[in-house]
Amino acid sequence: MATPPRSKEDVVQEFRVQTLMEATxxxxxxxxxxxxxxxxxxxxxxxxxxxxxxxxxxxDELVERTFEGAIAQLMSELDAVLDRxxxxxxxxxxxxAAKIAFFGKNREFFRLYLSMRSxxxxxxxxxxxHPQYRVRAQRLAAxxxxxxxxxxxxxxxxxxxxxxxxxxxxxIILERxxxxxxxxxxxxxxxxxxxxxxGVRKRSDR
Amino acid sequence: MATPPRSKEDVVQEFRVQTLMEATxxxxxxxxxxxxxxxxxxxxxxxxxxxxxxxxxxxDELVERTFEGAIAQLMSELDAVLDRxxxxxxxxxxxxAAKIAFFGKNREFFRLYLSMRSxxxxxxxxxxxHPQYRVRAQRLAAxxxxxxxxxxxxxxxxxxxxxxxxxxxxxIILERxxxxxxxxxxxxxxxxxxxxxxGVRKRSDR
Amino acid sequence: MATPPRSKEDVVQEFRVQTLMEATxxxxxxxxxxxxxxxxxxxxxxxxxxxxxxxxxxxDELVERTFEGAIAQLMSELDAVLDRxxxxxxxxxxxxAAKIAFFGKNREFFRLYLSMRSxxxxxxxxxxxHPQYRVRAQRLAAxxxxxxxxxxxxxxxxxxxxxxxxxxxxxIILERxxxxxxxxxxxxxxxxxxxxxxGVRKRSDR
Amino acid sequence: MATPPRSKEDVVQEFRVQTLMEATxxxxxxxxxxxxxxxxxxxxxxxxxxxxxxxxxxxDELVERTFEGAIAQLMSELDAVLDRxxxxxxxxxxxxAAKIAFFGKNREFFRLYLSMRSxxxxxxxxxxxHPQYRVRAQRLAAxxxxxxxxxxxxxxxxxxxxxxxxxxxxxIILERxxxxxxxxxxxxxxxxxxxxxxGVRKRSDR
DNA sequence: CATGAATGAGAATTCATTCAT
DNA sequence: AATGAATGAATTCTCATTCAT
Numbered sequence: 048m049a050t051p052p053r054s055k056e057d058v059v060q061e062f063r064v065q066t067l068m069e070a071t072x073x074x075x076x077x078x079x080x081x082x083x084x085x086x087x088x089x090x091x092x093x094x095x096x097x098x099x100x101x102x103x104x105x106x107d108e109l110v111e112r113t114f115e116g117a118i119a120q121l122m123s124e125l126d127a128v129l130d131r132x133x134x135x136x137x138x139x140x141x142x143x144a145a146k147i148a149f150f151g152k153n154r155e156f157f158r159l160y161l162s163m164r165s166x167x168x169x170x171x172x173x174x175x176x177h178p179q180y181r182v183r184a185q186r187l188a189a190x191x192x193x194x195x196x197x198x199x200x201x202x203x204x205x206x207x208x209x210x211x212x213x214x215x216x217x218x219i220i221l222e223r224x225x226x227x228x229x230x231x232x233x234x235x236x237x238x239x240x241x242x243x244x245x246g247v248r249k250r251s252d253r
Numbered sequence: 254m255a256t257p258p259r260s261k262e263d264v265v266q267e268f269r270v271q272t273l274m275e276a277t278x279x280x281x282x283x284x285x286x287x288x289x290x291x292x293x294x295x296x297x298x299x300x301x302x303x304x305x306x307x308x309x310x311x312x313d314e315l316v317e318r319t320f321e322g323a324i325a326q327l328m329s330e331l332d333a334v335l336d337r338x339x340x341x342x343x344x345x346x347x348x349x350a351a352k353i354a355f356f357g358k359n360r361e362f363f364r365l366y367l368s369m370r371s372x373x374x375x376x377x378x379x380x381x382x383h384p385q386y387r388v389r390a391q392r393l394a395a396x397x398x399x400x401x402x403x404x405x406x407x408x409x410x411x412x413x414x415x416x417x418x419x420x421x422x423x424x425i426i427l428e429r430x431x432x433x434x435x436x437x438x439x440x441x442x443x444x445x446x447x448x449x450x451x452g453v454r455k456r457s458d459r
Numbered sequence: 460m461a462t463p464p465r466s467k468e469d470v471v472q473e474f475r476v477q478t479l480m481e482a483t484x485x486x487x488x489x490x491x492x493x494x495x496x497x498x499x500x501x502x503x504x505x506x507x508x509x510x511x512x513x514x515x516x517x518x519d520e521l522v523e524r525t526f527e528g529a530i531a532q533l534m535s536e537l538d539a540v541l542d543r544x545x546x547x548x549x550x551x552x553x554x555x556a557a558k559i560a561f562f563g564k565n566r567e568f569f570r571l572y573l574s575m576r577s578x579x580x581x582x583x584x585x586x587x588x589h590p591q592y593r594v595r596a597q598r599l600a601a602x603x604x605x606x607x608x609x610x611x612x613x614x615x616x617x618x619x620x621x622x623x624x625x626x627x628x629x630x631i632i633l634e635r636x637x638x639x640x641x642x643x644x645x646x647x648x649x650x651x652x653x654x655x656x657x658g659v660r661k662r663s664d665r
Numbered sequence: 666m667a668t669p670p671r672s673k674e675d676v677v678q679e680f681r682v683q684t685l686m687e688a689t690x691x692x693x694x695x696x697x698x699x700x701x702x703x704x705x706x707x708x709x710x711x712x713x714x715x716x717x718x719x720x721x722x723x724x725d726e727l728v729e730r731t732f733e734g735a736i737a738q739l740m741s742e743l744d745a746v747l748d749r750x751x752x753x754x755x756x757x758x759x760x761x762a763a764k765i766a767f768f769g770k771n772r773e774f775f776r777l778y779l780s781m782r783s784x785x786x787x788x789x790x791x792x793x794x795h796p797q798y799r800v801r802a803q804r805l806a807a808x809x810x811x812x813x814x815x816x817x818x819x820x821x822x823x824x825x826x827x828x829x830x831x832x833x834x835x836x837i838i839l840e841r842x843x844x845x846x847x848x849x850x851x852x853x854x855x856x857x858x859x860x861x862x863x864g865v866r867k868r869s870d871r
Numbered sequence: 872c873a874t875g876a877a878t879g880a881g882a883a884t885t886c887a888t889t890c891a892t
Numbered sequence: 893a894a895t896g897a898a899t900g901a902a903t904t905c906t907c908a909t910t911c912a913t
Contacts, residue, residue, distance in 0.1 A: 548866075610867060611866075611867060612866065612867055613865065613867040615859075615865075616856070618840070619836075619853070619856060623833040623836050623837060624833075626833055626836035627829040627833035629832060630825075630832035631829060634824070647825070650822065651829070653821075654826070654864065655865060656865060656866045657864040658861055658862045658864035659819065659861060659862060660754075660818065660819075661816060661817060661818055
């Protein structure tokens with residue numbers, strides 16, 4: 048097989064990196080970007096401060112890679128939906144469902160996800176990442192563009208439309224996460240999907 | 254008269270508080286939450302660091318009150334629309350227009366506004382949080398509730414609907430602010446309004 | 460008078476800078492360049508760590524300016540001799556005497572002086588200062604050149620000659636400083652001067 | 666035979682020690698005392714960090730023994746000259762020549778040599794110091810003493826004289842090493858020798 | 872009241888040293 | 893014996909906060 052020959056070292060290396068990124072995720076989720084110190088991340092991961100620097104050049108790299116790793120996971124789940132051939136409306140529904148389900152499973156990631164949008168996160172003004180956020184919007188925009196070409200969606204700026212959908216649905220997820228007893232996921236999936244597709248206007252004439 | 258007897262001291266006091274909050278706004282807008290130091294805020298306000306502590310207990314209070322003050326301004330503009338009697342659809346359009354116009358005039362506030370949603374900003378884990386954001390959502394929710402009662406909007410959770418609208422429109426504003434040459438405000442007002450009211454679905458049968 | 464109008468702030472500022480440089484001098488003299496920490500320097504100066512950064516950008520600047528300040532003092536004493544019109548041989552004697560006397564009074568400076576020559580001092584490879592050391596050598600070289608022109612010294616590379624004299628005499632000073640009971644200064648002045656002028660060779664034919 | 670029975674282990678041991686000291690020498694020469702880390706020394710020697718500790722108690726011991734080893738090499742070359750029966754003046758000339766030649770061949774050692782004099786190198790205040798330097802001075806002093814006894818050198822403190830000669834010549838070597846195109850070695854040998862023997866004074870009456 | 876010099880807790884980062892494999 | 897991952901003490905530097913003037 049073409050599988051690269053992974054030595055035991057590589058496995059351990061990857062395991063540590065993974066562990067550290069997960070710890071970072073949890074700490075940022077708990078305390079927020081700025082209050083997540085190397086010490087606390089180290090404690091959370093059960094290693095010493097110095098160890099982190101064996102796997103990441105500095106705090107910035109750790110945070111950035113954690114961002115990327117986490118968003119990549121979300122993206123791969125969403126991409127799985129995007130790539131599946133499906134009528135447009137169903138695709139929207141599935142996307143919303145996937146996103147809600149993802150954050151249902153990864154509550155702690157959400158806070159990280161939020162701080163991704165405004166680039167102020169990593170304290171030094173260093174142009175960290177929200178390119179991933181952009182990419183994600185563009186991917187959705189492409190799907191929307193195709194739906195417009197197919198005559199299923201009225202023609203508007205697909206990029207703006209994508210952002211509207213993403214943020215609108217994010218708002219609902221944020222709300223769910225803050226609720227003690229959120230409604231069933233299916234319910235919110237239906238709500239968001241219907242808002243996106245048909246808006247709020249009551250159509251008695253239907 | 255019912256006017257509270259405002260001594261000269263009170264006036265000065267209020268003036269200082271105002272000045273400081275405006276300076277804070279500008280610095281956060283420029284540098285981001287985490288990089289906004291007391292020194293820079295003091296410089297921006299033209300006072301010394303120590304003076305800030307005469308009017309605010311600590312950095313957290315300064316930031317929090319600045320948040321509140323800024324959002325209050327936005328709210329009052331939006332409330333002016335909300336309170337004016339108007340058909341529902343027009344009201345939505347006006348709200349979106351007011352919001353887009355506000356951020357067009359107060360570009361610098363936007364960054365602050367963003368960091369308001371997740372309380373991660375203030376570095377110490379002190380739950381600075383965002384009651385104002387909630388209030389704003391609730392006010393919109395009330396309008397939506399009424400529209401449902403009037404049969405103009407199909408019945409859904411008004412709170413969720415409000416959040417969806419707020420964040421969806423925020424996304425468009427954020428996009429506008431990052432663009433070198435954004436389209437005319439009216440264009441985006443129309444886009445957002447139509448999305449909220451009618452969704453994306455093409456209705457050739459209309 | 461043309462004295463610049465020194466405000467009280469300037470005086471305090473200069474006093475602090477002076478105090479800090481003196482403390483730095485003492486600590487480096489005691490512990491050596493590399494072991495002189497900001498904390499210890501602060502303690503020695505009777506201020507807190509943070510205070511140092513009010514007057515010096517970073518450790519490198521503190522050390523560099525301390526170097527310059529200290530060497531400047533030595534230079535000014537030597538220059539006083541160099542500028543005084545005097546027969547060449549006497550001038551050499553006076554220079555050696557001034558140098559020995561200076562280090563007799565400022566024993567602690569010596570260690571700093573030594574670490575100036577090899578630029579490795581300031582740990583980061585930053586090309587710190589030994590320009591002062593060069594300047595000093597050149598000044599002596601100029602005097603030697605003149606003595607050669609006057610026919611009092613045989614013609615050799617004046618730069619090399621200067622270095623030879625400086626380091627040779629430094630060796631004697633270093634020895635003096637390590638001795639519990641060094642001989643009278645005059646004695647070593649005489650020794651060094653005679654070595655420079657006449658070498659070691661016994662001249663019975665004189 | 667009286668040869669100590671050297672087991673294979675002893676040979677390996679000595680080889681390792683030698684290799685490590687050479688690596689240390691190169692790294693210090695390249696980066697300077699303070700910037701020479703155990704990791705870089707290990708890399709240079711082609712072993713792992715841990716290995717160093719099998720042969721040296723700690724960094725200080727490694728550096729100290731490296732000092733000693735390096736100076737010993739220089740000393741043995743100088744001793745070869747010192748032990749050869751030779752008129753005094755020629756011996757001085759040969760010593761200077763040997764020293765200049767040695768540093769010409771071992772440029773990298775020079776930096777180490779310099780930091781030997783002041784024990785500031787080893788960052789922790791541990792008095793690593795420089796007994797070897799003393800020994801070398803004493804050996805020269807003995808030769809000088811003998812020359813005085815023989816009436817070839819005027820009677821002065823032989824120890825001081827030795828230090829003067831050593832440092833004076835070192836200054837010239839340091840200068841040579843910093844020059845892009847230094848003069849021929851013979852030229853500087855002649856300069857230094859003549860300075861030591863006859864001083865700077867022009868003796869037209871000769 | 873206002874100031875801004877001084878403070879010191881706390882953050883990131885480095886590196887000599889240890890120890891399980 | 894050799895390794896090198898892990899450690900954590902030590903270091904530099906920042907910045908919110910205090911307080912004497």
